[in-house]
Amino acid sequence: MTNRINPRSGTAFKLAKGQRLVIIDPEGQQVSDLLAFNADDVREVVSNGRTFDYADTIYLTTGHTLFSNRSNPMLEIVADDVGTHDFLLTPCSKDTFERCYEDEPPHRGCFGNLAAALAPHGVEPDDIPCTFNVFMNVPVDGNTGGFTVDPPKSEAGDTITLEAKMDLIIGMTACSAPKSNAGSFKPIDYRIED
């Protein structure tokens, strides 16, 4: 069964160890901010710094594992049609809109959507770290350190598949920030495979 995350919204659900999460960009050029928490203790959460440390790269794709703040494997990327994702930036929030999109009406963003979806699982807003931003295209200039947020390279129907390495609570969005998805707000689909 394929589930849909409507434009500018979010959801949370359980993913058991060994299950695979297939994230689908149904229309192309859309971003999904992804979080993973240990289902038995939500103080353990995915960490960009630990993941970078163990991968020796900031660009993550098939074969890389997302690690927790306690250095445990959480999700392994087992298939990836796109190969371009971001793990540098925090989810867009009301503050992001105020600072980066002065001409846009403010929106609670992926941060607010994740906070609302994860609250029933005992996750507080301050516990939300950098998300793994699926399909988000943030090329970094290695000389200056500068980066841009470019349109995603994903085309309609492209997927990434992640396998759970422990029992997880997953938070996921269909991104709300104009820059991340070339100014169009689209849905994200996903399914869980045993």
Added chain:
Amino acid sequence: MTNRINPRSGTAFKLAKGQRLVIIDPEGQQVSDLLAFNADDVREVVSNGRTFDYADTIYLTTGHTLFSNRSNPMLEIVADDVGTHDFLLTPCSKDTFERCYEDEPPHRGCFGNLAAALAPHGVEPDDIPCTFNVFMNVPVDGNTGGFTVDPPKSEAGDTITLEAKMDLIIGMTACSAPKSNAGSFKPIDYRIED
């Protein structure tokens, strides 16, 4: 008064809004992992993702501000002799030694030193995010995303100065990981200026 952090150790102290923290590399090629917490509520902590978002670069130096997970300014870099610091990687820990330094005797690392120093201020180990790694030299290849941990560019006596934008609890180390400091363990000095 200049204070000394002995090799492979850490400390924590208060820094009032408006005070300046001068971090000194007394012998050269040493790294100091830095954390900042809101002194009135330690659930607010420095965030690499928020900082990158608002700076539009992953290489931070004079004029850049370190932001919190709540998007508030915490520390502004007001002077910098070196210009090369890292905000991608988590502090070295027992796990880092097990995964990255198999031939080294294990050490609790900067993570353990920060956890011990910050515990009296109500900070739990799970609340320790990516540190701002002062003088740490992590060049990123923009094409591949790969990075290396190279010897710091800091020479004996080089400094960086950060101004507090709110009342803070600061955690700081003299780094314990061989790669970060070219295999030599050295002290870090600091002083607080009103």
